[in-house]
Amino acid sequence: PVLQTVDAAGRFIDAVQPWAGMFVKEADPLIEEALRERGVLYRRGRYTHTYPFCWRCHWPLLYYAKTTWLIKTTAIRDRLVETNQEIQWYPDHIKDGRFGNWLANNIDWALGRERYWGTPLPVWQCDRCAEQVCIGSVAELEEKSGRSLKGQDLHRPYIDEVTFACACGGTMRRVPEVIDTWFDSGSMPVAQWHYPFENKDKFDEQHPADFISEAVDQTRGWFYSLHAISNLLFGEKTFKNCLVLGLVLDAEGRKMSKSEGNVVSPWEVLDAYGADAMRWYLYTAAAPWAEKRFSVELVGESFRKFLLTLWNTYAFFVTYANIDGWTPGDGDGSRTAPAKERPLLDRWILSELNTLVEAVDTGLANYDITGSARRIAEFVDDLSNWYVRRSRRRFWKSEHDADKAAAYATLYECLTTLAGLLAPYTPFVADEIYRNLVAGAAAAKDAPESVHLTSFPAADPALVDRELMADMRLAMRLVSLGHAARNKAGLKVRQPLAEAVVRLRTPDEQARLARLQDLIADELNVKALRLVREEGDLVTYLVRPQPAILGKKYGPLFPKIRAAAMERSAELGPRLRAGQVVTVAVDGQQVELAPEEVEVQLVEKEGYSVAEESGYLVAVSTVLGEALRREGLAREVVRRIQTMRKDADFRIEEPIVTYYQAAGEMRSVLEEWADYIGQETLSRRLVEGRPPEGAYVEQHRVDGQEVTLGIVQASERAGA
Ligand SMILES: [Zn+2]
Ligand SMILES: [Zn+2]
Incomplete structure (x- = not known):
């Protein structure tokens, strides 16, 4: 009682x-x-x-x-626990942890609410004998009450006017309670189809659902109400997969709260960077179930790293495709070589692309949202910072040859496939790219008008070349070593150097990288590149066993160990620097030396700068002859003029006339390299003398030498 x-x-x-x-x-x-x-x-x-x-x-x-009214869920506790075992939870530990515990300690569901708004509890009670009837359908209530409820609002107060007679002669009236709203949300799978009164086939087809997602605080809320009602009605689960989302925290990792005043307004983020940037950040910052920090700055950082890179690559393509009038599938397009016959760089990025499609497809099928997104980001980085960077000249050059057509087709395929992969992640940007490049293309009249109406991209395994991908990855690594060597010597990338020597780890690598030799040389801006197995006299190693460590370890044996190791410096040095443990024989005993127990000095040959990592070594020559130095000056002038073109807002394809005033060496460099500078900057002519009125003029100091540069649009000049 x-x-x-x-x-x-x-x-x-x-x-x-x-x-x-x-x-x-x-x-x-x-x-x-x-x-x-x-x-x-x-x-x-x-x-x-x-x-x-x-x-x-x-x-x-x-x-x-x-x-109050309760549902005796404890009566089906075992079934609740059992059917939970058939559900895939992300993260996995929710299944037997938070949710499983909640089910195992199930208590009856308090259903009644003494409120006005809500779904009325469908129980009628006799005002004389207290007999109760639970009404199962509108039809049943119509039959009992003898009135039509067609078009009738079934909520309070109207429903309470519906009464009927009890067998005892009393009147059946609805009890005053409404139902816990969690019962409404948990009824979603049946209620959305008005099951079992309608759509039985649709319900059978879709139940249980493949996937639901909500935040972790729903274990006792929606996740439970869905699960409980389905088990009460059908004795089975109602969703197969559940992706549990972690909470979003403020920039310092504190829970957002109104009273703390640390709530980050999503509108602030949306206004600054857009919905796609916010989505991308939340997808990539951490696994969906992990807590995430959130702020305008964090989203901005992610935006610049990914979406901006993607957009710049897309904009690059659009700019040049428009200049050249390239369209997919037109005369130019149909003459494009099949993917497998295109240049190495194209085959490489298409191999990466198809590997990516496969990985993202598999990843998403397994609910690996974050891992898949990060792979897309890596690809976009490769596309922008390697493929486009290495291909720039192919788009830029004036000849409309097979090489250029292949570059267009390849970049087009990458961008349109990316649009498909990104559709679930960044729906707006993906659709913008798709609509312009595919749906908007003249040749694609039959294409669906939105990327969201297309099928997810499918990988073509025939285009995957694992060896090429591994080789290119190694080439990138060597290039970054080469840049490090240049940096060390204070040599800008624009300054051409005589040679670079690359030491590889195996003869196999040496043979395989031969096909990428020109690409590496070009990227490193060296006139010659040698791939070798032995660095010869470019560097010498000096192995110095550390007395502080080895002295303690081996005592009186240490001097002999030191002598033996130092004597074999040339052989042991590279191996130790590559992180290997080596052995030396001392007094008939094998002594192991770990990399952290010895210091390995690397002494560069005069005139070279060397960078080494994991057994790879790149040496660049640092001696600049007269000719190289002059070429470096010319390249620097090219860069300045290109920047001026941008600052003057000239169209990319706009021909110009360049005026210069310089003295001494600079003047003779400009004369000697006039053709090259003209080609690179789209200057029809290089004219010595004062720039005309209205020219865009800047004073420059290049390597200590003064030069005045002025540019005008060639067409304007012609018209004048
Ligand atoms: Zn109150
Ligand atoms: Zn009665």
Whole structure:
């Protein structure tokens, strides 16, 4: 039985004497006094404790035991636990952890709510004999009440007007309660189809659902209500996969809260970087179930790293395709060589692309959203910073040859496939790219108008060349070593150097990289590149065993170890630097030396700068002859003019006339390299002398030498 000493107004009932009718809080001091008088007051005082308040008006509340309606879910507890085992949870630990525990400790579901708004509890009760009927359909209620409920609002107050006669002669009226709203959300799978009254086939086809997703706080909310109702109705699960989302925190990793004032408004982020940037950040920052920091700055950083790189690559393609009038599948397009017959660089990026498609498809099928997104980002980085970077000249050159057509077709295929891969991630950017490049293309009249109406990209395994990908990866690595060697010597990339020597680890690598030799030389801006197995006299190694470590370890044996190791410096040095453990024989004993136990000095040959990593070594010559130095100056002038073209807002394909005023060596360099500078900067002519009125003019200092440069549009000049 439920025993209450307080009524609904918070006053003591008659049985509580002498305080009957008094508000409980007002009775506090009187009860205290009564206890004191009876000599049973042990101690009085105040202490702080948590207390329930109305969330809306902050009025203090009293806990109150009430009778209510419950669903006896404890009766199906075992089934709830069993069917949970068939669900794939992401992350996995929710299954037997948070959710599994909640099910195992199941308590009956408190269903009734004493509120006005909500789904009415469909129970009618006789006002005379207290007989109860649960109504299962509108038709049943119509039949019982003898009235049509067509078009009738089935909520309060209208539903409460529907009554019918009880067998005892009394009147059946609906009980006043409404239902817990979690019951509504948990009924979604059946309610959305108005099952079982309609759409039985659709329901059977779609139940249980493949996938649901919500935040981790829904374990006791939606995840549970869905699972419980399905088990109550059908004894089975209602979703096969559940992706549980972690909470979004502020920039410092604190939970966002209104009272703390650290809430990051999504609108601020959306206004600054757009919805796609926000989505991409949330996908890539951490696994979906991990907590994530969130701020305008974090999203901005991710935006610049990925979306901006993608967009610049896309814009690059569009700019040049427009200049050349290239369209997919037109005369130019149909003459494009099949992917397998295109230049190495094209075959490489298409191999990477098809590998990516396969990886993303598999990844998403396994709910690896973050890993798949990160792979896309890596590809876009390769596409922009290697493929386009290495292909720039192919788009730029004036000949419309097979090489150029292949470059266009390849970049086009990469961008349109990326649009497909990105459609679920960044729907707006993906569709923008797709609509312009595919749906908007004249040749693609039959293409669906949106990327979201197309099939997900499918990989072509025939275009995957693992060896080529590994070789290119190695070439990139060597190039970055080469750049490091240049940096060390303070030599800018624009300064051509006489040679680079690359030491590889195996004869096999040496043979395989031969086909990428020109590409590496070009990227490193060297006149010659040698791939070798032995670095010869470019560097010498000096192995110095560390007395602090090895002295302690081997005691009196150490001097001999040191001598033996130093003597074999040339042989052991590269291996130790590559992280290998080596052995030396001392007094008939094999002594192992680990890389951290020895210092290996690398002494570069005069005139070379060397960088080494994991057994690979790149040496660049640092001696600049007169000719190289002059070429370096010419290249620097080219760069300055190109920047001026941009600053002057000239169109990329706009021919110009360049004026220069310089003295001494600079003047003779400009004369000697006039053709080259003209080609690179689209200057029809290089004219010595004062730039005309209206020219875009800048003063430059190149390597300590003064030069005045002025540029005008060639067409304007012709018209004048
Ligand atoms: Zn209130
Ligand atoms: Zn009755």
